[in-house]
Amino acid sequence: MNFFEHQDRAKRKSKQLILLLAVAVASLVAITVLLFATLIYVSQQGNTDAYGNASPQSFWAGVSHALTPQAIAWIAIGITSVVLLGSLFRFLQLKSGGRSVAEAMGGRLLHGNTQDSDERKILNVVEEIAIASGTAVPPVYLIEDDAINAFAAGYKPQDAVIGITRGCINQLTRDELQGVIAHEFSHIFHGDMRLNMRLIALLYGILLIGLIGEFLIRHAGNRNIRRSSKDNSPFVMLVLGLGLLIIGYTGTFFGNLIKAAVSRQREFLADASAVQFTRNPDGIAGALKKIGGSSSGSELHNEHAAEFSHMYFSQGVKLFFNLMATHPPLTERIKRINPYWDGHFAENTYKGRKTLDAADGAMGLHDSTADNAAIDINATLQQIAQPTVEQIGVAQERLSEIPRYIKEATLQAFSARAVVFGLLLDRHPDLRTQQLALLNNYVSEDELDNLQRVINNSAMLETRLRLPALELCMPALKELSPSQRQHFLAGLNALINSDKKVSLLEWSFYRIVQHNLEYKPNIQRSLSxxxxxxxxxxxxxxxxxxxxxxxxxxxxxxxxxxxxxxxxxxxxxxxxxxxxxxxxxxxxxxxxxxxxxxxxxxxxxxxxxxxxxxxxxxxxxxxxxxxxxxxxxxxxxxxxxxx
Missing domain, CATH: 1.10.3680 (TerB-like)
Structure with a gap:
């Protein structure tokens, strides 16, 4: 299954998911109508004896006539509104994309200038795989947890983030980390992330019914217990709250069953994509073996861990029923990757903290400017979201060729702007002077003086290194505030139009920056x-x-x-x-x-x-x-x- 088939499958899965959850909401409406009708019927009885002596037939007959069609319609509207409003509320909370999930999990954004060798190691791996895939480098968030786990979150590649635990980067080798990150990139490219985010919002709407029930129970408990025999409102409120609590959490239970069923099969596909990506089944299989052999396993210790359980690399919450598992068993996943596995999990023997630079392990590839070289673009189209080992080698090679000073400048928002400015400067000295003068309208004179060296050096980059350098800038540029982003884009636009003409390369680079920095609603891909x-x-x-x-x-x-x-x-x-x-x-x-x-x-x-x-x-x-x-x-x- 290729990139486009994966996306089409994800689109169809989204429709199926919405249909399943619509059925779940309809079931909740039916159960709630029955609850209200029963409460009204019971409250209308003169005494408990009358209720106790009622025959089953008269009881159900009484319940069936307790509510008018108008009342049933209002209950249906109420329950549906609660679910939709709850889902909308959670959707707005997650509007910023993967960053909101990472922060809810207690993640800390890793900056490129980190001095921690393991943190630098994971950033190198993410950079290599992103550039090998032809996409902007996503921000990486570190979660201080000894478990071995990771996730990709966001609505689309432009707002995607990678989350990874301290246990993952401390205990896994570089090959194993590469397998884990390749697995997460598969979720980014194949539309799984968007499906995951929708699941979170929709299930929260159902859970909200249970939360309302909890509120009613607490409110009833705070009412004066001493009341007249005719005042049964606290009892009714207590029963109603208990009913809503049961209904809400029952709905959440079945919603989680749907979530688990949707998630499990996609994990097999992501494992297969990671193996195809790295051509190293021992990498991802080794990571899964270490999870099985580690005392910490993959269980995450965070109050939101259960809500995001379907996003993780491995099962992140403790289970009481296998039906609720969002991931297949470790043994089954490993067997699919390595059919000859002996069944023994690996003990964590990785104690070193050696960091491999992007250049380590790079393959000696022929330069793109060599004579008698041809490029098969049609073959490359088959590798969208499934790059080869050779392309990872190209990414490593090009990352190693970017001058250290430029690469360091891509790590912070302040200097990353200068790298992009430099990439769009004209090679002609007079035009360059004119462009730099225009930048004074968007960057203060002191800032421009400090950025001058970065701008000049990035302007001299070889053409084949320009796109990788631009992609490296994206995590830092995403830290700009909305107003700073608009100011930055306006400066780029002024640079490009300074000579009254726009080259196709300038236009293309501006589109990449704009496409990755400007928030746009989810795109409905339905046109022919x-x-x-x-x-x-x-x-x-x-x-x-x-x-x-x-x-x-x-x-x-x-x-x-x-x-x-x-x-x-x-x-x-x-x-x-x-x-x-x-x-x-x-x-x-x-x-x-x-x-x-x-x-x-x-x-x-x-x-x-x-x-x-x-x-x-x-x-x-x-x-x-x-x-x-x-x-x-x-x-x-x-x-x-x-x-």
Whole structure:
């Protein structure tokens, strides 16, 4: 199953989940109606004897007539409103994405300048896998817990975070950590995170009924016990509260059963993706064995641990029923990865604190500017969200080639801005001076003096190192406040437009920054590619001109690429009709295309820039940047030596 099939499956699972929870809410309504009808029937009886002597038939007949249809309708509206409002309340609490989950779990954001060797180790692993996947590096939160566990949380890759326990980074080797992080990246790319976040919100709405019941019980207990025989309101309130408590927690119980059933199968898929990603089954299998052999296991000690239980790498809460398990048994997971496993869990023998830099273990790959090198983009499209060991090697190599001073600058929001400013500076001295003068409107003179060295050094980075450097900046830039983000984006926009023209690479880089920093609501991917021929025409015309030496070559590339799309022949747009502002709008619409239709568009794009048989580093990075706007992370493109 590839990236697009995973996303389509997640979309269908979301619909099934909503249907199941709708059935659960309908059941709660029916139980609550029965509870109210019973209370009213009992309260109307003259005495307990009358109630006790009532036959079963007369009792049920009395209950069935205790409520009018209007009253039943109001109860249904009330229960549904409580669930929906509770879900909405929790959704708004989690609106900031993965960060809200990590903070609720007591996580501490890891900064790149940490001096702790194990913390630096996990940051290196996350950086490598993110860049090998062609996506911005997510923030990493450390949870001070001896358990071996981790999670990925967020609605989409742009607001995703990785959470990891102290026990995980202290007790696992680098290969085992790589397997765990690859497992979590699988959840990020395949739409599992969004499903997980929706589960949290919907189940909280059901739980709220039980919380209301708790409130009524406490309120009834505070009422004066001494009351007249005719005043039975505290008793009614107590019974009502107890009923709502039972109903709410019963609903939560069955909701958790749904959560567990939805979660278990996805863990097998994420394990398989991690093995395919790292090509090292011993890594993730070793982590699972250490969980089984560790005295701390994977159980997390946090008041919110149960609420987020379906997000973890391994079972994070103690179980009383196997039906409630959100993860398959460790033995079953290990057996699927290693069928010849002897059944013995590993003892934790990893005591060292050696940190491997990003360059350690890097493979000697052929440089992307070498002669006789070709890039197979179509093969790369099959590796979306499933990069190869070679691509992890490329990520390690490029990370090691980024100058230390630049890499350190990407670790803090203040200096990370300077790295991005430098990446967008013109190479011509006069234009660069003009651009720096414009920055005075967005950065104070003292700040600009302090950032000057970073700006100048990042401006001189090789083209193939620019996109990795930009991706490294994202965790730090996400720490900017909303107003700081807007000010920063305005400064970038001023830099790009300073020479009255915008290159395609400048536009692409700006889109990556904007796409990752600006909050946007969840995208509904329901449009058909067939209905977006004008947007495809604009995008392919843009790419055709970018890779061609003349209009004839551009037209030939356009004709070849548009033939791969599911609509009648289109014509190449004149250069004057191509506006980047319109391209922004086109990409926003194309990002809403159904998951299984996006490969057609990506193949047409790749055919366009590869039509002439040669592809420059700039063209590959433009292609990857545009794909990022479509939420299709393209791994680094590896050159193949040709004779």
């Amino acid at each position: 590619l067939r209905d977006l021929h004008a947007e495809c025409q604009l995008l392919l015309s843009l790419l055709a001109y970018a890779g061609a030496d003349n209009n004839d070559d551009a037209n030939a590339a356009f004709i070849h690429s548009q033939s791969l799309l599911p609509f009648p022949a289109l014509t190449l747009l004149p250069r004057g009709q191509i506006k980047l502002a319109n391209a922004d709008i086109a990409l926003e619409k194309l990002n809403r295309v159904k998951p299984l239709q996006k490969p057609q568009l990506l193949k047409a794009m790749s055919a366009c820039i590869h039509f002439d048989g040669r592809i420059s580093v700039v063209e590959t990075e433009i292609f990857r940047a545009i794909a990022d706007s479509l939420d299709c992370p393209i791994p680094p493109l590896i050159p193949r030596i040709t004779n």
